Amino acid sequence: SQQGEEDPQALSIQEGENATMNCSYKTSINNLQWYRQNSGRGLVHLILIRSNEREKHSGRLRVTLDTSKKSSSLLITASRAADTASYFCATADNYGQNFVFGPGTRLSVLP
Amino acid sequence: DVKVTQSSRYLVKRTGEKVFLECVQDMDHENMFWYRQDPGLGLRLIYFSYDVKMKEKGDIPEGYSVSREKKERFSLILESASTNQTSMYLCASSFTLAASSGNEQFFGPGTRLTVL
Numbered sequence: 001s002q003q004g005e006e007d008p009q010a011l012s013i014q015e016g017e018n019a020t021m022n023c024s025y026k027t028s029i030n031n032l033q034w035y036r037q038n039s040g041r042g043l044v045h046l047i048l049i050r051s052n053e054r055e056k057h058s059g060r061l062r063v064t065l066d067t068s069k070k071s072s073s074l075l076i077t078a079s080r081a082a083d084t085a086s087y088f089c090a091t092a093d094n095y096g097q098n099f100v101f102g103p104g105t106r107l108s109v110l111p
Numbered sequence: 112d113v114k115v116t117q118s119s120r121y122l123v124k125r126t127g128e129k130v131f132l133e134c135v136q137d138m139d140h141e142n143m144f145w146y147r148q149d150p151g152l153g154l155r156l157i158y159f160s161y162d163v164k165m166k167e168k169g170d171i172p173e174g175y176s177v178s179r180e181k182k183e184r185f186s187l188i189l190e191s192a193s194t195n196q197t198s199m200y201l202c203a204s205s206f207t208l209a210a211s212s213g214n215e216q217f218f219g220p221g222t223r224l225t226v227l
Contacts, residue, residue: 033215042115042201042218043154088153092214099214101146103153 006089006105014110019076021105023089024069030092032065032072037086037104046074046087079109114138115219117202123225130189132222134202143185144203144216145169145177147196154201160185192226199223 007022031050035043049056049065056063062075086104118133142161146154156169158177178186203216
């Protein structure tokens with residue numbers, strides 16, 4: 001069953017702009033993770049936010065989590081062409097065995 | 112750095128062939144996973160393994176089997192390949208399944224399988 005749903009499905013921005021992607025999920029989670037996938041490659045873990053956290057930063061990445069709305073957002077500031085990739089959210093329940101990826105947001109950063 | 116390798120980047124097989132996809136990780140992770148990725152569907156879990164010789168079905172195990180004889184190696188087997196198994200196959204590993212410990216997964220580069 002699909003848990004996370006990213007929005008939008010695709011996003012095009014100019015270099016230097018900020019990119020925001022959203023993820024909604026349906027059931028209670030222990031943590032939510034964001035991954036990046038460059039074209040035709042495997043996924044790379046970006047950041048994990050726990051259910052008792054509201055915001056987390058890592059370099060140019062900012063993740064927020066609103067458990068009351070069952071949603072998360074990933075903000076990439078001052079985007080670069082190298083940020084062009086697909087971004088996935090993944091949710092984990094408290095047992096860790098229900099680890100579910102959404103369909104992803106395809107980000108294009110134009111030079 | 113964790114390294115997860117997959118035996119092939121691209122593979123072309125014929126309908127009915129038996130196909131082996133191999134995955135090796137070098138960080139002594141307990142858990143290994145096989146996903147398939149299709150456009151618009153995201154990643155779907157086929158099987159995972161939490162220990163040597165242990166396996167659990169994921170969301171779409173039909174038509175697949177797995178083998179984990181050694182901790183570092185997890186194989187995905189298509190007993191009789193069909194055209195609807197044409198897909199990108201991704202292997203991953205993680206140190207723990209426990210979400211409370213941070214169960215991030217480390218992925219291999221993927222194998223793009225085409226079944227003709």
